[in-house]
Amino acid sequence: MATFATNCFKISFSSKLLLTCNGSRHFSSSTALAARMGFIGLGNMGGHMARNLIKKGHQLVVYDVSADNVKAIKEAGAEVAGSPAEVASRVTSLVSMLPESSHVQQVYTGPKGIFSAVQKGSLLMDCSTIDPYVSRTMATIAKQHGAEFVDAPVSGGVNAARDAVLTFMVGGPDSAYNAASLYLSCMGKNVVHCGPVGNGQAAKICNNMLLGISMIGTSETMNLGIKLGLDPKLLAKILNMSSGRCWSSEVYNPCPGVLEGVPSSNDYKGGFGTALMTKDLGLAQNAATAAKSPTPLGSLAHQIYRTMTNHGFGGKDFSSAFKFLQDQNEQKK
Amino acid sequence: MATFATNCFKISFSSKLLLTCNGSRHFSSSTALAARMGFIGLGNMGGHMARNLIKKGHQLVVYDVSADNVKAIKEAGAEVAGSPAEVASRVTSLVSMLPESSHVQQVYTGPKGIFSAVQKGSLLMDCSTIDPYVSRTMATIAKQHGAEFVDAPVSGGVNAARDAVLTFMVGGPDSAYNAASLYLSCMGKNVVHCGPVGNGQAAKICNNMLLGISMIGTSETMNLGIKLGLDPKLLAKILNMSSGRCWSSEVYNPCPGVLEGVPSSNDYKGGFGTALMTKDLGLAQNAATAAKSPTPLGSLAHQIYRTMTNHGFGGKDFSSAFKFLQDQNEQKK
Amino acid sequence: MATFATNCFKISFSSKLLLTCNGSRHFSSSTALAARMGFIGLGNMGGHMARNLIKKGHQLVVYDVSADNVKAIKEAGAEVAGSPAEVASRVTSLVSMLPESSHVQQVYTGPKGIFSAVQKGSLLMDCSTIDPYVSRTMATIAKQHGAEFVDAPVSGGVNAARDAVLTFMVGGPDSAYNAASLYLSCMGKNVVHCGPVGNGQAAKICNNMLLGISMIGTSETMNLGIKLGLDPKLLAKILNMSSGRCWSSEVYNPCPGVLEGVPSSNDYKGGFGTALMTKDLGLAQNAATAAKSPTPLGSLAHQIYRTMTNHGFGGKDFSSAFKFLQDQNEQKK
Amino acid sequence: MATFATNCFKISFSSKLLLTCNGSRHFSSSTALAARMGFIGLGNMGGHMARNLIKKGHQLVVYDVSADNVKAIKEAGAEVAGSPAEVASRVTSLVSMLPESSHVQQVYTGPKGIFSAVQKGSLLMDCSTIDPYVSRTMATIAKQHGAEFVDAPVSGGVNAARDAVLTFMVGGPDSAYNAASLYLSCMGKNVVHCGPVGNGQAAKICNNMLLGISMIGTSETMNLGIKLGLDPKLLAKILNMSSGRCWSSEVYNPCPGVLEGVPSSNDYKGGFGTALMTKDLGLAQNAATAAKSPTPLGSLAHQIYRTMTNHGFGGKDFSSAFKFLQDQNEQKK
CATH class of the missing domain: 1.10.1040.10 (N-(1-d-carboxylethyl)-l-norvaline Dehydrogenase; domain 2)
Structure with a gap:
């Protein structure tokens, strides 16, 4: 559902970044942005979002519990990992898109979860709509591992995900918001900074x-x-x-x-x-x-x-x- | 309160009529429109509304229970009647603006009420916000006296009443709506036809x-x-x-x-x-x-x-x- | 539905009166109580209630819009009237049992309604569940005709009506309550005085x-x-x-x-x-x-x-x- | 507040047990029941409850964050521990009475919490009113430590706690319920078995x-x-x-x-x-x-x-x- 009906909002990150992302499909593989990144949760929404990242030049390492979901995105060029932990061990930036708080908790803190293998300096972007208290807990644990977690739930439905016109509501410190915007703007048209972690939710x-x-x-x-x-x-x-x-x-x-x-x-x-x-x-x-x-x-x-x-x-x-x-x-x- | 925030609505009566009313203060006293008309209920809203009718060239016969309200409008040029019945006996068009259903019932059906003296062919315009069932009852009784009753509650507050930019939501047959529009447009900018009597409410x-x-x-x-x-x-x-x-x-x-x-x-x-x-x-x-x-x-x-x-x-x-x-x-x- | 689950409430009228009514089926026809009385509204509830009054020795004059309802109670010994007005003209005590406020208004104030023929000194007992404001209006009009109106809605359903174990909640002055209790106690086990008219409702x-x-x-x-x-x-x-x-x-x-x-x-x-x-x-x-x-x-x-x-x-x-x-x-x- | 107004409920544990507890203040120190037991949370409710256990012959090892609360119960004969873990290490039965879910989580799963030192075969009785899902989580963890956890929230206020007439609503397996009843009945008059863990809540x-x-x-x-x-x-x-x-x-x-x-x-x-x-x-x-x-x-x-x-x-x-x-x-x- 297109929950954002107008496009008149001034986004707080610079138009230069937006141009970088939207304007060019020939991304230099030497930039940090075009380095390999992770994607976990390839359902109705996540599948489209991952595809848009690939279109913008990103090399994805993906994970999903559904073999069908994985197969489809593999054919689009993604590498497949066997667990969230494996994804985390192979990239320093990743997006997660999961149905409920409990899935986020499991994917991040579970036995073969992200936190069991996360690298220092990683940027973890969770686009799920979940309890803000869970987001804050994840961010605290991320900090303990030297990583950064932002919550970035989306507004806009399956069609908006397909057309890369989602709006992201981001919670996290300025630096993490700025870094995340580079990736999120590949999947949406608005990336709004809402304050510290949890405020996106x-x-x-x-x-x-x-x-x-x-x-x-x-x-x-x-x-x-x-x-x-x-x-x-x-x-x-x-x-x-x-x-x-x-x-x-x-x-x-x-x-x-x-x-x-x-x-x-x-x-x-x-x-x-x-x-x-x-x-x-x-x-x-x-x-x-x-x-x-x-x-x-x-x-x-x-x-x-x-x-x-x-x-x-x-x-x-x-x-x-x-x-x-x-x-x-x-x-x- | 300005409950109508935009002005983009196409009003269904002709701009010619609006011009007639807004464009000229030198009204021919021979037209039906400029003949004497009645006004009952001269409170915060009604006082301003009556004044706007006077400004547009109407000669008013007024009634209110408050001596102060009456005095103020008398100084503005209105004639004063001793009861709703007297107003009804001296005019064939009148506006009422009253606080609640019970006041409307009393002013119309009470001992010295409008219906005790209403003339055949009269147009009764009630701008009060009341129970639509009461409006319909008044219209039925009006019909029995050969008169026409429309409900025409307003949107917009005291300032809109003063500035003649109210919106009127009118319930009544086409002919009555058309006739009422001539008067109501002197007090507001929008006159919307909502269907039969009661639909304005x-x-x-x-x-x-x-x-x-x-x-x-x-x-x-x-x-x-x-x-x-x-x-x-x-x-x-x-x-x-x-x-x-x-x-x-x-x-x-x-x-x-x-x-x-x-x-x-x-x-x-x-x-x-x-x-x-x-x-x-x-x-x-x-x-x-x-x-x-x-x-x-x-x-x-x-x-x-x-x-x-x-x-x-x-x-x-x-x-x-x-x-x-x-x-x-x-x-x- | 048996809305009154217990029987422990001390009823405020004297047990003597209760005895008079419950204790004897051989009522002297010379007493006021056993005189002819009226009953209007012979539906699911009213039919049983009327029958119980007959059982206790009352001679009924009845009215209902349904021919079937009338026929059934006629066979039980009631006289039939052609309108509420006719009932009112032939008795000085009557009970009404109607579905909604509008029916009560029509039966009492309509063209051939009770008030068009009510006798001075009559006792009008309305057992309908209606708007207390309507009850009070009826009582005011009754007073103007020299009659007394009490509201006496019931608690207890069809079975309680059949078995004469209803509870009546009565609104009216003491004297009217006392008089009404004589009749109501023939149809129920509890008759509670709730205050002035409308308080039963x-x-x-x-x-x-x-x-x-x-x-x-x-x-x-x-x-x-x-x-x-x-x-x-x-x-x-x-x-x-x-x-x-x-x-x-x-x-x-x-x-x-x-x-x-x-x-x-x-x-x-x-x-x-x-x-x-x-x-x-x-x-x-x-x-x-x-x-x-x-x-x-x-x-x-x-x-x-x-x-x-x-x-x-x-x-x-x-x-x-x-x-x-x-x-x-x-x-x- | 006395939320239980009647005393007519048949309690499902045997009256013999109740007699054991209520009938005798001269408890044999050799029975399991009279062995040392723990109590954590000595507030308005917990203080009274602990005192009643002491009165019935139990030797308490207690813990509370408030020095004042601890002091009062120490004077009544209790031994004082420095943490929930210490309590757990010294007893095999304990009662907790805490304000909210978060306190229960901390006292049981926190750094010096009960689970860090709990002994196999221990019986943990939580009388706090908390989220049933938290109760179930605690029970699962207890099981992993070879201990048994029951939820046993109370009905009845401070006075009922003082007078040992609380009602306990217990969730847990039959055996744990039976064991818990021995202790809970020293502090209340009703101990109701509501089903598995969480059902008390x-x-x-x-x-x-x-x-x-x-x-x-x-x-x-x-x-x-x-x-x-x-x-x-x-x-x-x-x-x-x-x-x-x-x-x-x-x-x-x-x-x-x-x-x-x-x-x-x-x-x-x-x-x-x-x-x-x-x-x-x-x-x-x-x-x-x-x-x-x-x-x-x-x-x-x-x-x-x-x-x-x-x-x-x-x-x-x-x-x-x-x-x-x-x-x-x-x-x-």
Whole structure:
């Protein structure tokens, strides 16, 4: 899902670096940047990201638990390692892209994990969306091994990964952010520095919590307006010229027929799955509980997506909240 | 509060009519438009609105329960009536601007109310924000008297009323909408036709419900992000370039210091009071209950604004939700 | 549904009156009590209630919009009237038992309504569960006609109506309460005086709001405990010996198999329908909004029952909240 | 707080064991039971619990970070160790009573922690209320050291700890439960077996979640009823004879003046602090998120207690939800 709708943000790293990366496919193999680097986690997102690094001239050493995933990227030119430890032993820069906190913990701290073989001075870039506390723990352990860990979760879905237009939200010290930007900008168009380690996750979590709230809010509002007799397109128009407007009402409206080319007009296929939104809001809840920060609407939104997932909406786009809140009895008529 | 932030909406009535109204202060007294008209309810909003009608050449017959309100508008050139009935007996077009459903019911159906003296063919324009069911009842009774009633609640606050840049959301048949537009466009810049009677209220309620949700959502998100270590301005920037963006995060951010010239940067003074937002969300709840449409976040937002009002935030801008959700113990430190 | 689980409450009217009613079926026709009385609304509940009045020696004049309902009670010995007005013209005491506020308004204030023919000194007992503000309006109009109106909503379902063990929560002045008790005690076992008119409704609404909350709370808790590995019966036992215990956990547990003879162990058939609970919580919300009293959990419970009704649970017992919150994907396995 | 209100539960271990413990203060020092045992965490609760073990004839080896806490129990006859490791090296049975998950992790797995010196065959009884997943992790590590770990969180407050009438909810295998019961029954009156390790925590969390919900539900209901004109004592009476009744309405009513001897009638002093309830509901939320079980009311209750804590109610009894939801403007009048 394209969670970043505009491109107007001034990125804080220099345009020279961006040019270096985007402007040239004939990379000198003598630069540090073009040296061999690692990539762990070659799923729907990671596969595309790894491919884009290869396209930009990087020689990859990769690892994934799935033989199929490994095979595909091997054919694209990557070298294959037998464990995260082997990857870490052969490179000094690596990217990881994993589903959940537990996978990150295992890949980094497990028996044949990265930390069992990491080289001093290595740069470890984790693009997974996980608990910021886990990111911070990984960074602390990395420091103990003389390495640098940054969290760099992405915004933008599978298509954005394929087209190298992801946005990265990076947490880490300035020097690590600058170094990481060289690699991350090969896979995305925006690389935003959010502060120290964990802040990339924090920014991602915050954005998705507000998104999750706004989407349900828009769904309730569209449903209510229709029940009160308003035409859905007119209602969307009024909201979007008014103070109720939000990304969900403007560019991703959950009511079928209001906008073209969005999941709501395609039976909620594609897009950002409700189960994934549920997972992200779960991370937001864990973070809010630990931070002692009240999030009443964020909590309730989490519960609603959880209930939706339990009712079979897990694989549908999260804008199907509109449908979930509708009168199912009426729909059958 | 300027609830309409943009001016890009194509209004459906002809620019010719707008010109007629905005372009000329030398109105021919022979036209129906410039004939005497009525105005009932001369409070903070109504006073400015009536004044704008006078400026555009209308001769007003007014009524208000407050002697002070009446005196001020009399000095501006209005004639004063002793009751809503008297107003109705002397004009064939009138505007009402009242605080709540109960006031509208009394002014229209009460002992010396409008319906006790309304003339056939009269056009009754109610700009109050009330229960859409009450609007529909008034329209039904109006029909029985051979008159036409439209609901036309406004978006935009006291300043927008003063500057004649309100937006009107109008419910009523085409002919009545067209006729009403002549008058309403003297007091605002947008006059949107929302469908049959009651739909103006419905649109207003829907917008404010989504606004109320988004504002609390933004407040939770800003508070959480800060607790997680993010800089508030950076967080707002990230949200606004991402899928979390909404009117509340972009142009009315509730976190002090993020934006200038908004209530949050002025100790939540001015703006749109929490008590008024509570009232509007109460209308939304009543409408949703009657329409059997679930609004979980809208309901919870209503409860939060209600609790805020009970805790002394009623007179502060509704963006003070940010402050209400903060750790008050920390604030004291 | 037997919403009153215990019988230990000291009723405030004298046992002498109770004896009069319960102790004797051979009523002197010369007493006021045994005179002809009216009954309007002969549905599932009203039919049983009317029958019990007949059994206790009352001669009924009845009205219902349904010919079938009327026929059944006519065969039991009642006289039939053609309108509420006719009933009112022929008796000085009557009971009404109607589904919603709007029906009460129509039957009392409509064209051929009770107030068009009510006699001075009449006692009007409304057993419907409706908006307390409507009850108070009816009482005010009754006073204008020299009659007395009390609200007397019931607790206890169809079986309790049949067995004359309902509980009545009565709102009205002492004298009216005392007079009404004579009749109501023929249809129930408890007649509780709750204060002035409207307070019967208030008590009913309050009880059902807390019940609605507790039932969802119990459902969440049972579901969570099971997911965490606890045996449902053991969990219920622990809750019921602890501070978590409530009527829903103890005598109406929503988890199938924990208790016998409750709807949850009969596929949620019978009992108190989710649609009815939704209606009652809607009344609670309207009352709370008007009273400016925050009810966050009550509001959310209302939204959950509303969503359940929209998902086809309207006709199932409200304890099916347990099932609604379960993982439907797992259930299919 | 006495979270267990009744004593009617049949405990599953034999009365003989209970007699052994409760019936005799002259313990034979040759039995395993009376051998030296350990106690770590001597705070408000732990101090009383340790004292009761001493009273029943046990020789304690204790550890606490607070010198004051240690001094007090030393005077009562305990031996003092310099670290959890030292305790573990000197005994084969020990009890821990710590504030949060992080403390348990540190005391058990930290540098001088229990696991660094634990003896084979040891019985480790953790009475802290923590994340059940942490309990399970501790049990797994214990197994690796040939020791047995049970979770045994308590219900009942400081007074119950002092009077040895706590209830223990124990998770662990039968043999460990039986062994633990010998010790736990010296400090409480009920020792309930809840299943495998972690289930003690699960039961505690479930009970307190439902309690937290019911208390806010009761608070909303009492506030609403009062606003609607009902007498608080009468309303409580009606609820308690009806389906709305719960522990919070019956024995711990949050409305001042309804019951004597409860925190609400003592300005919400004493009892179970809102901050502690917030912590417990946070554990419930973490568990529910991990278990993918929806808890909408539990989540919202957590958020409300969190907001209360942020508004200075953290040290007041959790029944102060009644006060928090009241109109503070009215209270000042």
